[in-house]
Structures are given as structure tokens and as C-alpha cells.
Amino acid sequence: MGTKDKLSYERLISRVEYYKEKALDLEKKLVFAEETIERLESEVNSSDSLQIIEEKERELVALRAEMKNLTNKVQKLEEHELEKRIKSYEELLSSIQEELNDKDQQIDLYQQRMKSMEKRININRTSEPVFEVANLGNADSAPRKKEEYNCMSYFDYSVIFTKERTGFVRGTFYIENTGAKPLDNPYICFRFQPAETLALKGKIISLIASPTQEEMSQSLWIYMDDNEWAEKAKERGEIWICPLRETKLKSGERISLDDFQIPIKSKIDENITVEAFVYCHKQNFRAKAVNHIAINF
Structure with a gap:
């Protein structure tokens, strides 16, 4: 056998020995693995492990049931809270609607009263005074039977001035029926001279100013200021x-016009005169007040 063949044979034996050792080592590892598997299977099959698993499964079921219960409670609470909010909003809307309805009723009532007031004002007053005011000065001289229609009207007033020579007249204008028959809806005309001094305030309402219900209830007189005349x-x-x-x-x-006020400014004129005339359209009766307001600066 040559040297070369001898080396190949020794190398082959060496390799066989190496693989035998490897196979032996693998067999040991396989045996160890089988023992480990047997031990784990034994532990898994033991009663304690089964009890633990069952207990954990029961806990899991209980937790799932509790979670479902809590979810239902949360859902119910949310629904209840939503219902409360909806109910609150509905109550608020109902309250607002009631207020709106009440306001609408008040507006309707106010409009009805305004229409009624306008009708009352227009009763027997549809015609404008057919006389010139210039003739009123002589109205008391017009022939008329005193026992039928007659009245006495007059001012009761005081004048208040400030240091600046301004001030106001404050007083009451009275109309008393001194005749035998009733007088219907007496007009009062206040004539200012000069015309630039024209101003009259008091418990008198104006349709142009859209009076409130309170103002209407507190007033007996109304300005005739809603037409061209x-x-x-x-x-x-x-x-x-x-x-x-x-x-x-x-x-x-x-009847009287109580607590009227006439503002005065001396810059307008040195002399201010306020006369008053009473006119009843239905009876075609007219009369001049027995006195007048005269202011001299």
C-alpha cells in the first residue's frame, strides 16, 4: 500500500469517528428532548394545572360578563343622560314657545285695542272741524239756548321760571257741562301765539308714537296728529x-286735562299767549275758555 492510499484510509477512519461522535451527541439531545416533552406533558396532565386553567377560564368568563355588564350600564347611562338633555331642551323650547305665544297674544290684544281705540276715536269724529279757529273767539257770542248745550272751560295754572328766563307752565284745563243736555267727545283746541311757541306735554298719547299698553291705561286724551289737517x-x-x-x-x-306742561323759552318771543276752545262735533257746539294763559317777559 502506497503512502497516498494510506493517508486516504486514515482520513476516512477519522471522518467515520467524527460522525459517530456527532450521532452520539444527537442521540443524547434527542433523549433529553423526549424526557423534557414527557415532563411537560406530565405537568400539563396534572390535576393542579388543569384546575389553574379552569380557574383562569372561569375568571376570563367572569371578566367578560362584567365587561358586558359595564358596557350595558355605560350605554344606559349615556341613553339616560341623552334623554335628560333632550327633555331639558324640550322643556326649554316649550317655555320659549309659551313666551312667544304669550307675546303674540299680547301683540294681538294690543292691536285689537289699537283698532278699538281708533274706532272709538273715529266715532262721531270722522269729520274735521268745519269752522275756522279765527271764528272760535266769537263762539261764545253765537246764539244758542243755554238750557240745551252749554259748558264752562278754564285754565288753572302756574308759571315757573328759572334764572335763565326759561321755564314752563303747569296746570289743569277743566270742562264743565253747564247745559241741560249731554256733550259728546269734546275736542280741545289750544291756540299758541306766536305759533313757534307751540308745545304741549302731559298725559296725552299719540298714535304716531305707538303708545304702550301702560301709557294707554294712564291717559284720557289723545293728540289729533295723525293726518294732514x-x-x-x-x-x-x-x-x-x-x-x-x-x-x-x-x-x-x-272732565279735565290734568297736569299739562307748556315749556317756555324767552328767546322765542317777549309775549306768549295760549287760548283754548272746546268743540263738540255731534252737537255742533263750540265755546271759548273763560280765561287764557298770558306770559310777558
């Missing part, structure tokens, strides 16, 4: 007023 009268220095409600002044009865 009234504007022309103002240019002449006249303010006309009439009763707010249907008024029948029986014999011996009295």
Missing part, C-alpha cells in the same frame, strides 16, 4: 286733542 293746524299754532275713549259729558259733570 293736524299738520296744517300746527302751522297755525294749534294743538288739537280729544278723549281717548268714548266720552259723554252729562249735565253738571266735569
